[in-house]
Amino acid sequence: MIGRLISRRPGIVPRNRGGEPWLAAVIAVLCLLACLSAVGAMAADRAAQGWARQLRAEATVQVRPRVGETGAEAAARAAQTLAGVAGVEEAAAMDRETAEALLRPWVGAAVLPDLPLPYLVTVRLDPDAPASAVSLSRALASGGVDATVDDHSLWRREVERSAALITALAVAAFLLTAGAAGAAIVYATQAGVAAQRTLIETLSLTGAEDGRIARLFQTRYALMAAGAGAAGAGVAMALVAGLRFLGGPDGVTPALPVAWSDVLMLSPCPLLAATVALVAARITALASLRGGG
Amino acid sequence: MPVQPPRAALTASATDTARLSGVGFGYADGPGVLRDVNLILPAGSFHFLTGPAGSGKSTLLKLLTLEARPTAGRVELFGEDAGSPSRAARAGFRRRMGLILQDLRLLDHLSAFDNAALPLRLAGGKREGYAGDVMEILDWVGLGGRGEDRPPALSGHEKRRLVFARAVVTSPELIIADEPTGGLDSATGGRLLKLFQAMNRVGTTVLIASHDEALAKASGASVLRLREGRVVGGGA
Numbered sequence: 001m002i003g004r005l006i007s008r009r010p011g012i013v014p015r016n017r018g019g020e021p022w023l024a025a026v027i028a029v030l031c032l033l034a035c036l037s038a039v040g041a042m043a044a045d046r047a048a049q050g051w052a053r054q055l056r057a058e059a060t061v062q063v064r065p066r067v068g069e070t071g072a073e074a075a076a077r078a079a080q081t082l083a084g085v086a087g088v089e090e091a092a093a094m095d096r097e098t099a100e101a102l103l104r105p106w107v108g109a110a111v112l113p114d115l116p117l118p119y120l121v122t123v124r125l126d127p128d129a130p131a132s133a134v135s136l137s138r139a140l141a142s143g144g145v146d147a148t149v150d151d152h153s154l155w156r157r158e159v160e161r162s163a164a165l166i167t168a169l170a171v172a173a174f175l176l177t178a179g180a181a182g183a184a185i186v187y188a189t190q191a192g193v194a195a196q197r198t199l200i201e202t203l204s205l206t207g208a209e210d211g212r213i214a215r216l217f218q219t220r221y222a223l224m225a226a227g228a229g230a231a232g233a234g235v236a237m238a239l240v241a242g243l244r245f246l247g248g249p250d251g252v253t254p255a256l257p258v259a260w261s262d263v264l265m266l267s268p269c270p271l272l273a274a275t276v277a278l279v280a281a282r283i284t285a286l287a288s289l290r291g292g293g
Numbered sequence: 294m295p296v297q298p299p300r301a302a303l304t305a306s307a308t309d310t311a312r313l314s315g316v317g318f319g320y321a322d323g324p325g326v327l328r329d330v331n332l333i334l335p336a337g338s339f340h341f342l343t344g345p346a347g348s349g350k351s352t353l354l355k356l357l358t359l360e361a362r363p364t365a366g367r368v369e370l371f372g373e374d375a376g377s378p379s380r381a382a383r384a385g386f387r388r389r390m391g392l393i394l395q396d397l398r399l400l401d402h403l404s405a406f407d408n409a410a411l412p413l414r415l416a417g418g419k420r421e422g423y424a425g426d427v428m429e430i431l432d433w434v435g436l437g438g439r440g441e442d443r444p445p446a447l448s449g450h451e452k453r454r455l456v457f458a459r460a461v462v463t464s465p466e467l468i469i470a471d472e473p474t475g476g477l478d479s480a481t482g483g484r485l486l487k488l489f490q491a492m493n494r495v496g497t498t499v500l501i502a503s504h505d506e507a508l509a510k511a512s513g514a515s516v517l518r519l520r521e522g523r524v525v526g527g528g529a
Binding site: 010014015201202212 | 358360380381384385387388389390392394398400401402403404407411412414415416420459463
């Protein structure tokens with residue numbers, strides 16, 4: 001008899017079978033959305049950083065040949081000069097065939113033989129310590145090359161500004177969703193605790209200290225929120241892992257390059273949800289006890 | 294049903310269990326509910342508190358259970374000032390009491406066993422450690438075979454016995470009961486009264502608020518009468 005009684009041990013705080021599963025479902029969905037927003041923010045930031053990094057690692061030099069020198073010779077000399085500059089990985093003169101191939105889709109093949117084309121050198125810079133436009137210009141001048149350096153800084157600034165805006169929007173979306181998830185957890189917890197006011201009074205009259213009563217509720221709601229948070233985060237992790245698996249390192253689209261580390265970054269979600277519920281339950285239960293005299 | 298309470302419900306104390314000196318209670322802008330109440334409940338005593346509806350019985354019990362604070366006078370419990378205790382001290386006082394309130398306050402989602410064991414569970418006791426004592430007390434109050442049943446499956450009389458079991462399971466020094474026999478026929482009420490008497494015989498102070506004068510007289514206990522907020526008979 002005693003053994004049977006010991007084996008069954010329901011919690012002192014009863015489950016609200018009517019509303020609680022729905023509240024848990026809402027928390028799970030909001031946690032899922034918050035996780036996806038977080039991954040979106042991380043991927044947007046990663047894409048923006050990648051674009052800016054690519055632009056930073058390239059420069060174009062337009063060469064003007066000296067008297068008695070062909071354009072190709074001037075470009076070759078410029079490339080040779082630039083190859084020795086610190087922060088330059090590779091400098092290559094662009095030959096006429098390559099330039100024509102680039103222009104052919106835009107102007108057509110018929111006019112290309114008569115079209116005067118600029119003599120260009122494409123420079124690949126060290127992405128970690130790229131040479132500046134000033135140092136490239138100075139090297140060309142000291143090498144006796146008349147040239148103009150375009151380090152794409154105007155274009156890069158626009159891209160970086162756009163990328164920063166995209167990242168900020170993604171972070172804002174994440175914060176809003178996470179805030180909504182937190183508010184839902186707080187609301188669910190407060191409603192649940194408020195519905196148990198009679199139980200709280202009974203436990204107090206039975207001699208339980210406030211901290212003990214609050215612990216019962218915070219444990220109860222922290223577990224509920226942790227479970228819901230784990231469900232939401234689990235689905236989000238599966239989706240992100242699927243995207244990473246299907247798309248490889250660059251993601252399904254270059255605008256959303258997800259990484260395996262993003263999957264791991266979602267793992268604290270149940271803990272965060274549980275912490276929010278725990279704090280909300282404790283504050284509400286203690287307020288209920290103090291309000292009840 | 295055995296007359297002697299089980300070992301788990303035994304207690305002993307030497308000081309006055311409760312002492313009220315010049316106690317008054319009233320709501321703001323309202324008439325006083327209690328006026329100049331002087332009352333001593335010696336350790337091991339048995340009292341009935343009677344009076345018509347509105348005489349202040351429930352308020353007096355609330356002062357003793359620390360649900361309300363006196364607006365005048367002094368309340369002592371177990372030899373200590375209990376007029377405005379801290380919340381931790383209040384919980385400490387309540388752990389030395391067994392309360393049987395009119396609305397019973399049973400937890401319907403728990404079994405009779407878990408309801409009776411609630412104070413022990415809240416105190417952090419291990420189920421394996423207290424299961425035997427709880428079963429013994431359930432046996433004593435006549436609910437030995439109902440440990441697994443939940444309160445909705447119990448009759449009104451059984452629910453009151455269960456509340457009684459919950460009140461005595463921690464071996465309290467003071468049992469406070471508010472209309473414990475309300476709604477019961479006289480024979481059933483008499484059987485419940487025997488449980489209170491058995492606890493009193495082993496040293497527990499008992500205070501029962503009841504409008505049932507006949508039951509109070511039949512109990513042989515001291516009868517305190519409240520009328521218009523004053524103790525008019527049997528007080529200190």
